[in-house]
Amino acid sequence: MAHRFELLVFDWDGTLMDSAAAxxxxxxxxxxxxxxxxPDDRTASHVIGLGLKDALTYAAPDLAHEDxxxxxxxxxxxxxARDAQLASFAGAESMLRELADAGHLLAxxxxxxxxxxxxxxxxxxxxxxxxxxxxxxxxxxxxxxxMLLELMDELGSAPANTLMIGDTTHDxxxxxxxxxxxLGVSYGAHPKSQLTELAPLACVDSIEELxxxxxxxA
Numbered sequence: 362m363a364h365r366f367e368l369l370v371f372d373w374d375g376t377l378m379d380s381a382a383a384x385x386x387x388x389x390x391x392x393x394x395x396x397x398x399x400p401d402d403r404t405a406s407h408v409i410g411l412g413l414k415d416a417l418t419y420a421a422p423d424l425a426h427e428d429x430x431x432x433x434x435x436x437x438x439x440x441x442a443r444d445a446q447l448a449s450f451a452g453a454e455s456m457l458r459e460l461a462d463a464g465h466l467l468a469x470x471x472x473x474x475x476x477x478x479x480x481x482x483x484x485x486x487x488x489x490x491x492x493x494x495x496x497x498x499x500x501x502x503x504x505x506x507x508m509l510l511e512l513m514d515e516l517g518s519a520p521a522n523t524l525m526i527g528d529t530t531h532d533x534x535x536x537x538x539x540x541x542x543x544l545g546v547s548y549g550a551h552p553k554s555q556l557t558e559l560a561p562l563a564c565v566d567s568i569e570e571l572x573x574x575x576x577x578x579a
Contacts, residue, residue, distance in 0.1 A: 364465060366542065366579045368518035370509060372527035373471040375409055375549025377453045378481060384409050387439035388420050394435045395428060397421050409550035410472045410529040412497030449485050452568040457490045460575060466516050469494035470508040492516055503531040506539035524579060533559040546571055
């Protein structure tokens with residue numbers, strides 16, 4: 362069966378994994394550890410999806426260059442303390458399995474490190490559903506289009522047949538920069554009002570709506 366979108370590229374945190382609150386709390390705790398101004402929830406949420414260096418630079422603009430390594434260590438300490446309690450959104454696994462069974466190519470484009478994504482794959486058991494993935498420590502960070510361009514090249518999909526699905530403006534801007542379709546999800550890090558400003562094909566409010574939209578339109 363021919364699909365409108367042969368390749369479906371998902372963001373991870375806030376799109377498939379219910380981890381946005383843990384990321385925000387870890388950024389805020391790291392700033393407290395280093396005696397830096399603590400960003401509010403909105404500022405800390407804004408950086409979700411970026412590579413760690415870009416995220417911390419935005420969330421902690423007063424961070425001295427020589428303290429960057431300490432900040433990264435504290436962030437990883439706090440996030441790993443929460444990591445074991447994180448889970449994928451209810452319904453995400455069944456949605457992904459349905460899409461795979463229907464013949465879609467599935468991929469991940471994430472601001473996580475490769476080690477972090479591998480750990481998440483192992484914890485959720487979802488890794489074998491994806492044909493390829495790109496992480497922020499092996500590629501340009503979002504919203505640069507490199508992740509999508511490399512995934513399309515690896516999996517042989519044209520921009521017209523590729524859809525990027527994510528919960529942040531970084532995801533949707535990356536889709537625009539790569540010339541592919543974008544689909545927003547409003548249950549993650551960024552509010553729906555910000556997502557719709559980037560004119561995605563749609564913006565859904567739950568995994569159930571996401572699954573139904575993909576079933577009908579992808």
